[in-house]
Every structure is written in structure tokens, then in C-alpha cells.
Amino acid sequence: MKKISVLILLLFLVACSSCRLAEIGYSEDEIKVIESLGEEAKDKIMEHGYDAEIIKVISDPTFDVSRLDRYLSLDLKAEDRLMVVNKGYQADSYDEDTLALMRTAYYIHERLDRYLDYLALHPEMDYREVVEMVNCNRDHDYYTNTIVSDTSKDDLIIANKYYTIEEYVPEDLVHIDSYYGLDAYLDRDTYEAYVAMADKMMAEGIDVWITSAYRPYDSQVRIYNSYLERDPQEVVDTYSARPGFSDHQTGRVVDLIEPGGDLGTFEDSAAFLWLQDHAYEYGFILRYPSDKIEMTGYTYESWHYRYVGKEVAKYIKDNGITFDEYYAYFIESQKASK
Ligand SMILES: [Zn+2]
Structure with missing residues (x-):
């Protein structure tokens, strides 16, 4: 008899909290969704009051019940709450610009204020332009806020107007055969x-020659x-790197010409056309x-090719980004690649 009355009491309590959810404004189907989360979550939602967006949040496959408080604390549309909470973003405010930036490709949260x-x-x-510019550090003046580049990154060592490789010398330099280019390393x-690429080009009847390669500090x-x-100096800086900031100093760059041509005519060469389609391979x-x-902060150079490895070269080409942005996003802020 005692057991039965406890059971009735429990049923009454359960039924009652569902009544309260209904009173707040949740529909029968919504109450089922809320109840599926368990008592603690249900109490929190009850206390929070009616929230049309929270049902969408809960129904999303990426919803994480352990973060319920945070979802409830944001007065935003469901998709924005999911983005902000699931990615762990914290911001001073979640106005239209902030949310739009967060949704933008290659957004780096640590750079939000910038x-x-x-x-x-x-x-x-x-x-997208704002994110791209800031990712490339263009919100800073050239050669200000410079960072010493991590030269352990091998093929992904960066040198530009914000990253210096100082007096770095590549570990394993080889001499270029005179068949392929000038007397350099x-x-x-x-x-x-490069040799594999040039052999393929020459087999197709396209001549190409290295006119500049590794340039020591x-x-x-x-x-x-x-x-x-x-x-x-402000003019020189548009076409030449300062010592310690040159891509050529990484040892992973070739400037190419057609034999008989020069840098200025390279864009009109068969070699250039071929490279546009195949260099990344x-x-x-x-x-x-x-x-x-x-x-990039550099004038267009149709002749300057940087080696970054096949995988990264393909990603950069497929996604139309620069190495500078790739570096900011995938290397420096260590986002999971691809
Ligand atoms: Zn060059």
C-alpha cells in the first residue's frame, strides 16, 4: 500500500513538471524532446522559461547536454548558439559583425579583436576579405610586430614581411645541375x-630554366x-625582401625563365601556362x-615558385588561398588540416 502511494506521488510529480513545461509554452512534442535529456536538464530549461530556439539546439546532432547552461545563456538563433558553444568561442558581445566573422572561412578566434x-x-x-587580410597580418605595417619564424617547419617555413628567418641556412643544400639552371643551390x-617537374616539362617540349634559387642572407x-x-625604401619593399625576410633564403624557391627570355616575359611563355595547371602536382x-x-604584400611574380610539398600545394591551389593564410590557419593556430 505504501509502495503504491509513493509510486502515485512520483507519477504526479513527473506529470506535474511536464504540466509546467506546457504552461511555459512548450508543445507536447517539445516536452518529449526536453524530457529525453533527463531531470536535471529539464529543471534548467523549466527555470530558464520558454525559448523557441533551444528545441532546435537540442535536436541538433552536435548538441552536447553538458554545455546546456551555455546554450541557454545566449540569446541567439539556434545555429549561432551551436557554433559559438560547440567551438568554445567567448566574445565580449555577439553582434552581427562578430557572428558573421565567426562564420567566415579561415576565421581564427584568437584574432577576433583584430x-x-x-x-x-x-x-x-x-x-572574407577582412579575415584574409588579418590572417596575412596586413592590419600591421610591414616589418612591425615581426615574429621569428619557426625554421623547424622545413617545407613550411614561412618568410614574409612579418616573419623573419634571420640568418637561417637550409640544412641540406644541393648544387643545381647546369642543365636545369644557374650556378646556385x-x-x-x-x-x-623541381627536377621531376622540369623533366616532365621538357619531355613535353617546354623549356624552362632556374635563374634564381637559394639566396643566402x-x-x-x-x-x-x-x-x-x-x-x-618604401618602393624597394614592394619588390624586394629585406635580409632575413626573403622567401629565397628558405632554399625552397625557384625563379624561372624560358631560355632566351627573362622574368618579365615569363608570363607569356608556354612554361608559365603549364605551371598554372601542374606546378602543384x-x-x-x-x-x-x-x-x-x-x-602577400608583393607585386605579382609569375616566375617565383615556392616548394611546400604536394599536399599543401594542392590545398592552396584548390582553395585559392595564399601560403601566408595557410600558415596562419593551419600551422600557427594549428587547426586540424582540411
Ligand atoms: Zn623570386
Whole structure:
């Protein structure tokens, strides 16, 4: 008799809390969804009051009941709550710009304040441009806020106007055979990949020749200083790297010409056309494309190819990003690749 009355009491309590959910405004189907989460979650939702979006949040396959408090605390649409909570984003406010930035490709949460500052200065830009520019550090002036590059990254060592490799010398330099180019050196993997690529090109009747490769720190000092005699520094910086900041110093770069041609005519060569379609298959990327001048900070160089390995070269080509952005997103902030 006692057992039965306890059971009746329990049933009454359960029925009653469901009544309260109904009173708040939840439908019968919604109450079933809420009840499936267990008593504790149900109490929290009851206390929170009616929330049309929370049912969508709970019904999403990525919903995590252990984060229920956080989902409930945000007065946002279901998809935004799921994004913010599931990715662990914390922001001062979740206004339209912040949420739009968070949804943008290659968004790096640690850079949110920089995106917002840059957007405020450039309201004409769309969110993707803002993210791209800040990822490439273009919100900082050249050669300010410089970072010492991690030279243990091998084929993914970065050198640009924000990352210096200082007086780095590649560990395994090999001499370029005169059949392929000038009297100079390249990183071994880069050279082997280049030889495979050049052999394929020449087998197809396309001539190509390396006119510049690894440039040691000291020779970049000489080159840069000679340019300074000709042009003011802000002009020189648009076409030549400062010593310690040159892609060539990584040992993983070739500047190419057609025999008889020069850098300026390379864009019109059969070699250039071929490289546009096939360079990535050998691990090379066009480092300074014509449509990315704003991001790379370098004028278009149809002749300058950087070795990054096949996988990364393919990703960069397929996704139309620069190595600078790839580095910010996948290497520096260590997002899971692809
Ligand atoms: Zn070059």
C-alpha cells in the first residue's frame, strides 16, 4: 500500500513538471524532446522559461547536454548558439559583425579583436576579405610586430614581411645541375621535386630554366642595399625582401625563365601556362599571385615558385588561398588540416 502511494506521488510529480513545461509554452512534442535529456536538464530549461530556439539546439546532432547552461545563456538563433558553444568561442558581445566573422572561412578566434578593428577601418570590405587580410597580418605595417619564424617547419617555413628567418641556412643544400639552371643551390627535396617537374616539362617540349634559387642572407643584404641606391625604401619593399625576410633564403624557391627570355616575359611563355595547371602536382605554388597582391604584400611574380610539398600545394591551389593564410590557419593556430 505504501509502495503504491509513493509510486502515485512520483507519477504526479513527473506529470506535474511536464504540466509546467506546457504552461511555459512548450508543445507536447517539445516536452518529449526536453524530457529525453533527463531531470536535471529539464529543471534548467523549466527555470530558464520558454525559448523557441533551444528545441532546435537540442535536436541538433552536435548538441552536447553538458554545455546546456551555455546554450541557454545566449540569446541567439539556434545555429549561432551551436557554433559559438560547440567551438568554445567567448566574445565580449555577439553582434552581427562578430557572428558573421565567426562564420567566415579561415576565421581564427584568437584574432577576433583584430578582425573587428580592421573591419571598423575598412567598412567597404566583406568579411572574407577582412579575415584574409588579418590572417596575412596586413592590419600591421610591414616589418612591425615581426615574429621569428619557426625554421623547424622545413617545407613550411614561412618568410614574409612579418616573419623573419634571420640568418637561417637550409640544412641540406644541393648544387643545381647546369642543365636545369644557374650556378646556385636548393634544398634537396625542393631540387628533386623541381627536377621531376622540369623533366616532365621538357619531355613535353617546354623549356624552362632556374635563374634564381637559394639566396643566402649575405647576398640578400647586398641585393637589398643595391636597390636602396636606386629607390626609396618604401618602393624597394614592394619588390624586394629585406635580409632575413626573403622567401629565397628558405632554399625552397625557384625563379624561372624560358631560355632566351627573362622574368618579365615569363608570363607569356608556354612554361608559365603549364605551371598554372601542374606546378602543384610537384609541390610548387605560385607564391605571389596577381589577385593576392593585397594579401602577400608583393607585386605579382609569375616566375617565383615556392616548394611546400604536394599536399599543401594542392590545398592552396584548390582553395585559392595564399601560403601566408595557410600558415596562419593551419600551422600557427594549428587547426586540424582540411
Ligand atoms: Zn623570386
